[in-house]
Amino acid sequence: MSSRSYRSGSSGTAVGPGLLLILLLASAFAVLAPWRSLGSESQRSWGYAGPGGPEQWADLDPKFAACRSGKRQSPVDLRWTAPASGKGPVFRYKPSRFRVIDTGHAVQVNFDAGNTFLLDEKIYRLEQLHFHTASEHALSGARLPLEVHLVHRSEIDGIAVVAVLFREGSAMGPLNRVLSGIPEEKGEEADWGAILDPSVFLPEKRTYYRYEGSLTTPPCTEGVAWSVFNTPLELSAEQLARLRRAYAGNARPLQALHGRRPANY
Template sequence: MERRSFIKGFAGLALCPVCAGAAAAGEPHWGYEGGEGPEYWGKLSEEFRACAIGRGQSPIDLDHPQRADLPKLDPRYAAGFPRIANNGHTVQIDAAPGNRLVVGEDVYDLIQFHFHHPSEHRLRGRRFPLECHFVHRGTDGGLAVLGVLLARGRANGAFETILAHAPQQAGASAALTGLDISGLLPDAGRYVRYSGSLTTPPCSEGVDWIVLTTPVEVAETQVARFAALYPNNARPVQPRNRRILRET
């Protein structure tokens, strides 16, 4: 696996390095609509300039990937998830120490996972109702994010547990119990991998993206309940700019 360099600014985003929740002290407020929306992120702060000028931004349309012999994925998420928060930008679930993603010979510690509505990535032009991001940090400080696409279908028990515990008020958190994370993990044998960025400010690049191409199902009513909290918390797709996408 190609090692990613340490991305500046991650230390201040320990709870949510990809979808930074409550703004850090002195950080400009950002959102998904109006003058604080994605098209303006790069103008809100000098630290956010990559959102406007970066050449390796995420999300993208996962179209025309190259077939490749990629490492086996082995999510080992058995250590539990003690807390859930409504951080003002998404619903985020914190991971207990010991949850890991093994990619070939490399091991990444899971920090947290969260959701976007609708999906941020597209799969060959198709957009999904939801996308889940499992955010990991490697021993070198770089980030690897496992993306899972959620399609309309049968009710999902794991997502139901999350919806039942999710605080309705932004900034609130609660204990989380009874979560069977396997319901959010489809077959990990097929995925697309590419080098991208954080999908929220500061949009730092060098993030190792691994997006599973087999979606999991959630009920339409479950999608609607999440949408009641976040009608739109997805960054639009960004230019690919000749980046290479590799697919198992």
Template sequence: MKTRIAIAALGTLFTAFANAAEAPHWTYQGKTGTSQWAHLEADYAVCGTGQRQSPINIETRKVTGTTAQAIGLSYAPANAEVINNGHTVQVEPANGGALTIDGVEYKLAQFHFHTPSEEKIDGKSYPLVAHLVHKSADGKLAVIAVLFRTGKSNATLRPVFARLPAKPGDKHALHGTINVGDLLPPKRDNYRFIGSLTTPPCSEDVRWVVMKRPVSISSTQLAAFRKLYKMNARPVQAANGREVLVGR
């Protein structure tokens, strides 16, 4: 009986090691930083070889005059969980709504933050960006990037930033509900392009919607996030001649 228990314990241990091996540790700086992502795991190779990587610097003089079809937004107040995943703070609303692009619906899965902003516009970065990640029924991804400048306190994010999970793995239910639509700027002008995830495995064919106008966040709110993550932004990647459309 003791032998069986010992074998079972070893099996559990080996499984734990195997699961740990499935997700190589990556960071934003140092030996496992952004320049090394492509070498950490075979599945991460596209981080170095991909031709449509994100983020990019949007050069407005090169943006095509073609206007993309207006996006459809249908967000609603939802309960949510706030998670420190070891790379950022992530908020996961339950049934928070959807984004529609070119007739395809992408349901909101989560949103998270990077400081400074990963996206740049004419070389300018912002103190913070929120990435609103959406997924279609067939598994395709679409991300809305909302840029933040320092100014007035952001009322929508107040319950999130008032109590950020302090350690990787920590999580808690958000007090009250959150409507992700309230994070967006009143005017919905945006830039559109095809890119990738900005974290490993850097998968491509992600539809990006970058809002032109930043919204406000207070220096106190920004400091609360930077206390956990001083810098968690991937550098801009080569555009490689990608077409950037304007939308609304």
């Protein structure tokens, strides 16, 4: 919006409506622009260390209050107990087109629609998966080098996240398809029409912990149904190094259970 527009607009009556439009646009920009920059500023300002680190998330935005005051927060330390009985989750995943995005907080893989997850007779659809280095959850006090979150949503029942932890070992072949597509810049998306079956990220042994928690990033929203597999998968040192080159340390500290008892299935 240049001052030249105003001058040319004010030079004749014929451009009256044009001037009006320009003035309207100018006021819209004046009103909207500060909000937009504030909005993206607060999105950008949280991180995992220093100012804006996990201890300060709640101070950055009133919408992030649950990050401090919440009593059902994630991640948590998960310890083995006698297995509970119950029907396990059902994964209906299939080879799907995907895109790799660097969100500014994690490397994320967005899938085309069509993958669903059935938990307690509720149907959730898979939206995306993303990587945390190191793991956010701990298994009997131990954090591993990597955790993958498969994020599912249901319009009625909210969010259900499936977590899979990884230790260093053999290379995981299908992961290379994602790694080779990590964008160079934050906020960029890479889409080259590639196909991946999200079930390659699920361990064969389907034993897992379940508990009710939260998003592990601001706004730390609660009411998230967590299923955390207790059998880690493996990735190679090179694969881990590639993920760490994008993000090293994007893991929230462990949160108190506040009386919750994660069940073992």
